[in-house]
Amino acid sequence: MMAADTTVYGVPLSLSARVTGSFAYLTIRDRLPTILTKVIDTIHRHKNIFFEEYGEEGINAEKQAISLLSKLRNELQTDKPVLELTDNFQDVESWNQYLQRQQRLQGDQESVSWFKSPWLYVECYMYRRIHEALLLNPPISNFDVFNEGKTQSFLESSQAVMALCTYLEDIHKNLKNFSKNQLLEHFNKVLQVSLWGNKCDLSISAGQENSQKNSPIESLSSLQPFILVDHSNLVWSTLNSSPGLGESGIKAADRVDIVLDNAGFELVTDLVLADFLVSSGLARQIHFHGKSLPWFVSDVTANDFQWTIRQTMASNHKWMSKSGYQWQSYLKKGVWCYHDHPFWTQPHEFCDMAADAPDLYGTLQKADLVLFKGDLNYRKLTGDRDWDHTVAFSSALRGFGPAPLCSLRTLKANVQVGLQPGQGEKLTSHDPNWMTSGKYAVIQFYNPQSEKFQMTGNVDF
């Protein structure tokens, strides 16, 4: 049970580095400075390229950006107050208003600092400050400091990508003859491949490469026991309960939104899932949501999304190339759409979305299902609070529910809800790092309509 001083109106406090030795503390003390040092090193290694492209201006920009990033690293390591942003990017006002909100919450400016403020806030803020350091130094403003790691993750996963595209081609060939059960079997496989694709995240590894080396399909059965919450059946029934009938006679969802996480291998697993949903007739449209700036080392930007599809098309592997052309065609026809709303690269908990980004909330309300990939999205869904593990997922969402939603997340932060009584304790006893190792995962579903049904006894379709 929560101690009284750790909850406000029943909502636990945000995870933060106030708790010495906590995962948040170790992340801010150790991993974030390491990531910053790698960013500085990356910029320095590109000095000659900046000179070739931009002359002396490029050299000066490199020097100034490194100076700003070194200052940022010092502020972080010495627990200085969080500062206002000074660039003119689209979201600067929202970020500075959030800082003022945090200052009101915490009492004064001095107390809003790296080790005394919510982990979610300061970690997101660090990536936004990295972007500021580039924005304030044109002509290198468009340089993606994480690009090397993201492209390496894709290129070094090429065997796994080929295996996945070959598997997808087999499905395409036999799709028309599949029974409902066979379709369900393949649905579960591509859903779990997308789930485990999330292990390939470069911020947890502080940039250490972690591409996918072995066949993603063959390893699924050995990974099954590590799925702590498996609501795949609820996802399947949501896709099959939509009013419309697809070409294949399957009840098709009109629209599935995928809130993306990492580029590289994980993005390919999401594209394969999206391809399966459309080609099987389970969905008519897929809307992808990426990031509007380089984020958490490996998160997908528009450039990463386009590069990945171009790379797949250019492959000399027959089925990889065929997949790439199919995916490009889906984008051209509007069967697939890509968005990158600024809200995804702000620090807000998702329960704030309806108030702080009503346009985005309204977009998600058009979906029959929203899939949220990865750990950071899970932290924002649950507010990165220190919840008891048996708290219901619906409670932790605190009113966020634009549509039926499902988190596909490998655990890399110490927040997890919706477990059975005793499940957390049992995991801690035989695997103390179960919440942060990336070994475990959840497929965790919530339907706001069923919530409404429980409260009012009826649902207006």
Ligand SMILES: O=P(O)(O)OC[C@@]1(O)O[C@H](CO)[C@@H](O)[C@@H]1O
């Ligand atoms: O969202 P992702 O890519 O699955 O993970 C993001 C992440 O790596 O960043 C933080 C650690 O710095 C944690 O929230 C989490 O481990």
Ligand SMILES: [Mn+2]
């Ligand atoms: Mn990520």
